[in-house]
Amino acid sequence: MAHALNTNFATSSLVSRLRGMADQTRNSWDLYKEYKRTFNELNALTDRDLADIGVRRCDVDDLARTHVYGA
Template sequence: MAHTLTHAAAPIGIFARLRSLFEEAKEARARRTLYVQTVKELERLTDRELADIGLARCNIAETVDRHVFGH
């Protein structure tokens, strides 16, 4: 006698979707906080200190954006 097993994919419920959205928002907020803190810390450095790490003052925001958000 042959038996066939079928599995229906569990539908994603509203609570799972809400939890996912909450986690995405939480991660976005954490990344934004990291971005703001990093930019502030780098802006406090002197031009000489920035040059020592290979960064120009005019490139701070772009560089941090690329590293934090991957843009």
């Protein structure tokens, strides 16, 4: 029987942790920009246009949030 030994430690350099934080921040901003774009596009529609696609104006925020961030 073979045994595997994992020798990876949870220590990472300060630079790699900072890079990871920067990547997470950039990703969060990109998601937020996509949310705002989606929200603004839906909010710019008239009530009649929203009714045609089966959306109430009060649901625009939830729809934009679900579209970008998931359920």
